[in-house]
Structure formats: structure tokens, C-alpha cells
Amino acid sequence: MAASGIINFNNRCTNKRQARPCRSPISCCSPSPQTPDDPRPPNKKKLSDQSSWESKDSQGKDYLYRLGQESENMNIAVGARKGVVDDLFVGNFLGKDSDIVFDYRQKATRSFEYIQGDYYIAPVFLDKIACHMVKNYISHSLNVKVPLILGIWGGKGQGKTFQTELIFRAMGVEPVIMSAGELESEKAGEPGRLVRERYRTASQVIQNHGKMSCLMINDLDAGLGRFGNTQMTVNNQIIVGTLMNLSDNPTRVSIGQKWRDSDVTHRVPIIVTGNDFSTLYAPLIRDGRMEKFYWCVSSY
Structure with a gap:
């Protein structure tokens, strides 16, 4: 037995007094490291075709x-x-x-093949939708401030959404459509992130498929409006802030990833419908961010 009290028995290094394995970083019984002159090939595990999934972290x-x-x-x-x-x-x-x-x-965009037959499209409304989308697509070459959001507000059940879908079908637009039910969640911040993800999805349709696209939110006031003594939640505030930020910075949209100089999002026009936009947060519906169109059936 050595003076240090270490016994080498069956290639196992133990302390006689404490009877536990030796936890020294350099064990006296560990094999010597492989030298460059060692003729033995290194022990490498062959990865499969899914090597990126099998890669280990720290x-x-x-x-x-x-x-x-x-x-x-x-x-x-x-x-x-x-x-x-x-x-x-x-x-x-x-x-x-x-x-x-x-x-x-499910497919993220809508193509409206299910709409069959000819329907009447109001010419004034068609011009408004078409001009809003075209101005946003060529806003980089214009010297004027172009609102990102078009708000279509009017009475209930008068065909605002259906007329918009008819225009999308006629123009060959594949929009990403959201509803008021997706503007609230049990998780704080989840609906705001969803809006940004849908916005980036519409941008990818423009970039990768070469088709016109936009983000459409139906019944915005039902999800963000203040009616009587209704409670304002943190998700309502985040969505309002998200829409305001998209209007001010439509080409830099983050969903949590690290910022990169090359991560530039295409400008995507946003179209929202509602019955009473006066219930929304006032800075969101100002002229610089939202262009309004009042739906009046009697004028057609």
C-alpha cells in the first residue's frame, strides 16, 4: 500500500479511509490521452442522415x-x-x-376557390382596396406617407368581408386572414406574437411565391374595443402596440429572433373590418397609421 492511502484494485481507484470513488480531475487509473502518433483510429460515432437532429449541445x-x-x-x-x-x-x-x-x-393563406359565380363588386370599394394595396407596394418610390392599415367600418352584416374577399379573388390576392377570436389568449403576449407571425407569413408569400398578399383582421373592434365596463387586458395593449409598431416600422418585424441586418420584411398592407372604430385606441386609428373607409350601403 502506498503512503498516500490509495489502492489500485481491479482498475478501480478508491480511498481506503472514505471508501468512495476518486473524483480527481486527473485520475491515477484513467487511460492516457491519445497521442498523434497513436496508430489506433479515433472512436467516432457515425451519424445518420438526420445529423443536425443528433448533434449534442454543451x-x-x-x-x-x-x-x-x-x-x-x-x-x-x-x-x-x-x-x-x-x-x-x-x-x-x-x-x-x-x-x-x-x-x-392547414394552409396559412386563402385563395377563395370556393366562391363560385359572378357577384357585384362596388366600384368605389374596389378602387379603395386596389389603391391601398398598390400604394403600399410602391411606397418606397413615393414621397408621401402611406398608411399601412385600411379600416373598413360600417353596419353589421352588410357585406364588408364578403366584398373584400370578392376583390381578393378578382385581383389574385392570397391574404392571411385573422379574426377577433385570435386576439385574446390565456398567455400574455401570445396574440401579439401571432399577429407578427401572420404578418411575416404574408411577407413570405410575396417574396417566395411572387403573389400579392396582405394581412386581414376581421372584426377588430370586437377584440380590441372598449364597450361599457369591459376590461382591458395586457393582450389588448400588446396587440394595439404591435399594430402601431407595424405601421411605423413595416419592414422590421421581430418574433423573438436575434436582429440581423439582412432580416428585412416586405411591406405588407393590412386591412381590418369593424362596426365601431371609435371604441379603439385613438392613436391607432389616426390618419398616419390607418386610412378609413366608411361602409354605407345606401351610397351604392
């Missing part, structure tokens, strides 16, 4: 482990693809990039 956890740890994660685009799940669930007829939950995905 704690040795891979991507799918970190994804599973996020209890609120709703990302269903990964984790169930070919090469990760059994081929029984993902066959060749589905494609290599398909997974078992593809039926739950």
Missing part, C-alpha cells in the same frame, strides 16, 4: 430531447419524420419529408 442533449422538454411546444413539424419513427408509420407513398400528423396542418 450538456450532451440532442435536439429532440430539448424539444420534448418544452412543455408548451406545439412544433409538430419535427420528431415524427422518416428516419426518426418506424417506417410502418411513414412509408414511401407519403414522401421522405412527411410525418404522421400532416393531416392537422
